[in-house]
Amino acid sequence: MDRTRIVVIAALLALAGVALPLATAVHLAQQRAVAAEQRYLQQLARKALDRAQQSFADARSVLREMQATPLTPCSDAHVRLMRALTLRNRNTDDIGFFNGDQLACTSAGAAEPGITRSKDDFVTADGIGVSLDLAPQASPGIVMVGMALGHYKLLIHPVRFADVLAEPEIDLAIALSDGRLLGSLHEPLPEGVRRLLQTGKTDQTLLYALERDEHLIAVAAEPRSRVLTPLRREMRWLLPLGALMAALIVAVVAWGLRRRLSPLGELKMAVARREFVVHYQPLIELATGRCIGAEALVRWRRPDGSMVRPDLFIPLAEDSGLVLPITDQVIAEVVREMRAALVSDRDLHIAINLSAQDIRSGRVLAVLAQALQGSGIAPQQIWLEATERGFMDADAARATINRARAAGHAVAIDDFGTGYSSLSYLQGFALDALKIDKSFIDTIGAETVTSSVTPHIIDMAQALGLQVVAEGVETQAQADYLRERGVQFAQGWLFAKALPAAEFLAFARSRQAKTQAGT
Template identity: 45%
Template sequence: MKRRLLIVLAVLLVLAVTLVPAALGFYLTLRTSAAREHARLGVYADAAMLRVELVSGQFSHALLDMQQLTTPPCSPEHIASVRAIAFRNRYVQDAGVYDKAGNWLCSSLAGVVPPGAVHMAEPEWTGLDGMRAWLLTPRLLGAVRPMLVIGQAGNYVAIDPLSLVDVIDARDDGIAVFNTDTGRLVAANSVADPRLMMRVYQQGRAELEMKRIYAIRRSQVWPLAVVVSEPRQRLAEVWRNSIWGWLGAGLLIGGCFAFLVIRSARYRLSIEGELEAAIRRREIAVQYQPIVELATRRCVGAEALARWHHRGTAISPDIFIELAERHGLIQSITDLVLDRVIAELGGFLRSHPDCYVSINVSAVDLTSRRFLDYLGQRLNGTGIEPAQIRIEATERGFVDAQAAVQVIQAFREAGHPVYIDDFGTGYSSLSYLQTLPVDALKIDKSFVDTIGYEAASSSVAPHIIGLAQTLGLDVVAEGVEHEEQAAYLYESGARFAQGWLFSPALSAEAFMRFVEAGPPGSVTARSTGTGKPGRGQDEPPPGVPSSARSRA
């Protein structure tokens, strides 16, 4: 009897050990597959919302530029300026002026509009700041599709609503955009079912819809919401692809470990969990954006840029860096970037003492000596000079100005020059420059892009260069893409620049080859043609203290 009981108990135990993990594996497959696909759809929804805010920001900037025009409305000079504004903003198809009755007076496409030719009825939406919106269904001025018209203070811009949902995706994902004030559909791509999208948006969920799954995102800036969807059968495809792995893991690991998998799966499937795992596995790569001397095109250094490829897809630094800052991972990324610079370029920097690499630091590392101490430990015994590792800090890192001044001064005393990155995009640039002991300013790409245009910000770059010269600081221009920009910056007194005109961001091997190849010649110095000199070529490279520039 006891033997039979032992056999029965043994069989039951074997069955339990075999079947329970299998059942748990089956269950985990369903849960994790759904979570994984919902996470992917959420990333796609975030990308769709970024697109909506990009297009919305362009028509807002265009209206602001039009309001600053001083020429008489609809005069030839005014129409030419409006056309230039529409040309600079790629998503703006038309721009012009309308009167209080809603009649178009002039257009960047049609010039002066005959009286009463185009009339806009009451707007579908009116904002608190006087901004209005019309969805004009007639094919105005030869438009192929209805136009979304945004007006403010008598000026209007017209865009194709489909530009709001023009997010590239190889699969059949639907996108729809709604106005959160009126609840009306603004735009939808060809895959979206507007009726179902409207119901999902109004209910905030989609339990009754069985054929597709949905994600909703609401803008924090504009009264707009995005709804995205994908076929529900894609969940079955993900489930079939992963079931055998989970079942095998369940049988091997056992029931006791299944509970730990449930607890960890939720975090691991989130994007911040994936980023933390990538940092832990040291999967963050580094590329090097060359910095050249404008007069000679000689490469003097590079900016180290973090790169993350997640499941074969390159994640934008704007996304994962902001995510790292929000979840306390940014210091680990900064340390990892430094480690990769030393490992990949250590020998090269020792043999090229006039070459440097700049590393971006976050706001949290401007409040303590943590990174400075780590930097000193890692450089110890490498033969790399402190001046060859330079520090870049954005203006938003100066929230605690008093602490930032002390930390920046400590970096400079240790021999590391300090740059202010994206200068001009913050809110207190001039006041900070009076107290921050920095060595150079980096002109943000947004100001370089406006060089040669009649934009309100086109004169910012020379003003920054003049300010830097007055304070004895060097200037590095970011995002230089055209020879005309390089020539203009050189004439204005800038010595250094980086951008696609010279080279894209490179791997360590490609960067070393780029430096070894040498400059193509003093292209900028020959092409200016004005006789207006830049800085002398015998001046020290940016960040090396001199009697004229040291502000310690």
């Protein structure tokens, strides 16, 4: 064998010795990455299926309870029961009682005449009729799912069936076993995912997982390129390295592609690291235009500076109980950032939002008292706000409110009109202020049913001696209308968005200077 041939064979063997381990490592890394993503999607599909099953189970429970009630149909007590069940069950959006085929009343009260009962698309084994793609005449433009038993039919918003926290690139959907869509996380649903639900097949661009039970299908899907593109990019850097180094790095990449904490785990770490900051939504006195305070709004700022939207973490915090330490951090930040301003200006106040758990337990009052001790901040400069959900445990809420007001804090009901509300409900609590939800402010000047409610809310609050705060004011016409109606305070983008502490204090000083110059 001549020298040249030996060199060639040796070179080929050397290349094979490097190429084969590298190729095997890349192949295994790709398989591991896909498998890890597949497991993650399988977990999401399982959660979505569990969520849908819970929605159906809650609906069955509500229907059976209503069917068994001895109350006179459409009486005040009957309507109150439907309303209470709607509020108590987050999966139920409305309940209606039908007299024959005609809707007689709902959880909101007597129904308008002429609304007929829709036909069921199918009936479950336990006798529950299910209607898809309902378009309630009372809520035009909204598509709902209906479930019926006997004289009762309840409505469920389709989003309830796939209400699972997931990344934006991931599509979650719930369908019946025949492929008819019940609900999805994103709209519009990608065609590939829709085809997967209907036929069980899709193209190779999607990575997906399916979970089934007797009646339902849950699918979690994402673009396959979301996994393969970063993996291949890493591989280009690894190829020049030796076989041992290449195998090591590929293994690390395969194990590390999908290493991330669950949303709850991330939230726990954020609480431990105190990643929550406070922005301040200025509160304006409509009669004078001066800034008399602000609502403290919690924000989650990650270490990289990015912000997590409150609607993504607040529900998770409330469900997990982490909202309690978050409230404690908000209180501490308000005292730290606003202490000097509040001490120097006794007319200034800051409103702090309390969760339903805070209202129910009352533990936040001790936290607040300790934070204020020695700060120089007067108790009346700290307002406490809670949504109507926080007052549903009436006895506990009444005790907390009375203790808070005895300590000197004003108490306001927030987002009024979006939950369970009535005159007798408001009269049952010693409140100081009522905040009208933005959805009602948006209707000012519009010829809608909702717009006619707004002046009644204002009149009701004034009759009860409550101060009124309008939320989400965005136009001067809205501000003028509210001022003419005797509304004392307003907040919204017409005046300023929620601001960091330094910017809020500068804004407040500027408004004060303008007010003094005007006088």
